[in-house]
Amino acid sequence: MRQSAQGSAETGTPQAWTAAVPRVPQQPAAADVDRERWGGAGHAGAAAGATRGEHTHSELPIPRPRPVQRSSVRGQILAALRKALVAGELTPGEVYSAPALGERFGVSATPVREAMQQLALEGAVEVVPNRGFRVIERGTRELAELAEVRALIEVPVVLRLARTVPVERWAELRPLAEATVRAASSGCRATYAESDRAFHRGLLSLSGNDQLVKIADDIHRRAQWPLVGTPASRGRTELLADAAEHAALLDALIARDLEVVRGLVGEHFTGAP
Template sequence: MKQGAQGPAGAGAGTAGAPRAGGTGAVRVPAQATAADMEGGRRAAEGAVRGEHTHSEPPLSRPRPPVVQRSSVRGQILDALRSALVGGELKPGEVYSAPVLGERFGVSATPVREAMQQLALEGAVEVVPNRGFRVVERGTRELAELAEVRALIEVPVMLRLARTVPAERWAELRPLAEATVRAASTGCRATYAESDRAFHRALLDLSGNEQLVRIAEDLHRRAQWPLAGGPIARGRADLVADAAEHLALLEALAAGELDAVRALVGEHFTGAR
């Protein structure tokens, strides 16, 4: 759907860079444990197995908190990069290097590079040898194609669910729909994008088809990426109107109004930006 919040400007086209660390809206993640910290934790754990403890610290009465694993850091970086992409901080056509982005997030280049490689698999960025990663430039045609594919997949599912799911089950999803309205009221495109995906994922979860949910969410996420040369932000009123369609869709589903469901889902996808 359409979200709006413009982050700090990225590096110039064809140059490696990222928004300054001190910019507004910069996302921070916990710094990685240093090699010395991890080595110390390993030695302490080995000593505990042998019934030993060092003279520099007393025996622990409870287990030491686990050191943050690299996979956890990578996941946090991936979430932060996705938000920066949707929010417009990472601009279509720009090249960003893992070391510079690592400095911004307070981590090494390794988890950033791994997260960027995941985004490359998703089609959000492409690898530029010896330079970094370029944000893919997308046009209106690709967005229209995504909307068409989403409608082909989800409209039949929604119509089937409207015939089979009890009204009280749809009522249980109302808090998620209301959450999208609150998110839209912030005017933050990334915040709205996350709540929007959560609502649609909950709808499709009722189908019981995990593969459908995964494919639909991938298409949904791709539909949220900004367009090359297009406006990065939409007005707050537009986001709130978009979110209001979620409430209308729930009412149509609960009432079993198939024509209304078909029209609402089709218009919702067509208007997604």
């Protein structure tokens, strides 16, 4: 994979994708949050009196619950990093530090580090002590292994569902299939990757097995990461061809043409990005 622009030598962070990601709104300082929660200057005066050893006769008001912001920030950072990973803007083999990425996003290093740790659990990056996180270098063998696992899980499920799911339920998936075509038309691999996984989640959700859907989606996500030494994204024509298979599969499922379904899933599930 190749970056579209050189990263900063000081931060090791590619300029192209970080500039495109909206900065996360700055969170209020802890002191400001405390003043708001405890009644502003009244709390400050009570605290000052307690510090001097004075007895205060008024009780502090019970603070109202406030939404926790850090998980939201971490979620935004995680989504941005995943998109950059799929688009090939995080270079395999390169090390990225949480403070440098945090500066680019306009947040502290903590939510970036937490997001990177989640990516480490997913197998996208590995921890480099005292340096940051290195993007995993993946080869064709790993991609082939993921494709085999996807086929073992998803193909039998779809063939079983083809015999049992009512026609109207398959028709409900048409908007998801059409969304993949629009995403493919954009030529953006990251955009297509999200819509592609959404279609497959909708397909497998008809099994009623939430654990199967989660496991299959995790494997699908891993299969979407670009390989080392290859272009960061597939061409628009290739993406459109892949998206067209979704519509063809739905047509075959609605028609209950099991032979066509078997042929399509045998090819699509093993070759999908």
